[in-house]
Amino acid sequence: MKLNNLNDLFIMELKDLYNAENQIxxxxxxxxxxxxxxxxxxxxxxxxxxxxxxIDRLEQIFKMLGEKPTGEKCEAxxxxxxxxxxxxxxxxxxxVMDAALIASAQRVxxxxxxxxxxxxxxxKQLGMTDAARLLHMTLEEEKKTDIKLTDLAERTINVQAER
Incomplete structure (x- = not known):
């Protein structure tokens, strides 16, 4: 994919995230x-x-953009x-395995x-307010998941793994 502008980069990054979510x-x-x-x-x-x-949100965004969600593989x-x-x-x-699973999940x-x-x-830069709103919802969910995993690790899992 040729990247001529921010919109092209935006689409490429969305495809990367779509593939990442499906791998997850x-x-x-x-x-x-x-x-x-x-x-x-x-x-x-x-x-x-x-x-x-x-994944459904990303598909909505691709539909808004008139793009297909495929084409990029998330190597990371x-x-x-x-x-x-x-x-x-x-x-x-x-x-200990549970603690390691949390570490892996937090990397994700x-x-x-x-x-x-x-x-x-x-x-936001491209003026795509509907897409920005949907993406922000996902961003906040990912942050909350990370906090929940940290809390679970610190309160329970890491304590049990230490014994």
Missing amino acids: MKALPKMMEKCSSDMLRTAFENHMRETETQ MEGIIREAQEMMKEKAEPH EHYEIAGYGTVCAYA
């Missing part, structure tokens, strides 16, 4: 299988439902997920926060 949808069930903590499993289940909504998310998959192969005590969240923050800024 495939990875979350595997992460849930490795959980020993019911609270962590529930957090992943909730995030999976949230991710479905986020592929790498983050590959690292998580490698970690899940380790022989770890259940609570931090990537998404950076990506959604960027496309929010682009949408």
Whole structure:
């Protein structure tokens, strides 16, 4: 894809995020299988439902733009997920595995926060208020998920993993 202007870059970044979200949808069930903590499993289940909504929002934006959501592969998310998959192969005590799963999930969240923050800024600059609103909703959800994971880790999972 040739990048002639900010709009082209915006579309490319949206496609990257769309691919990333779809990769996450495939990875979350595997992460849930490795959980020993019911609270962590529930957090992943909730995030999976949230991710479905986020994918729907991206599809709405692509429809508004008259674009197809395909074409970009998110190499960064592929790498983050590959690292998580490698970690899940380790022989770890259940609570230690849960702590490692949170670390992997937060890497995902931090990537998404950076990506959604960027496309929010682009949408605002381009005067795409509806797209900006939808993207901002997703950005806020990603931030809340990160905070919830931190809270779960600090209150419970990391404490149990330390023992």
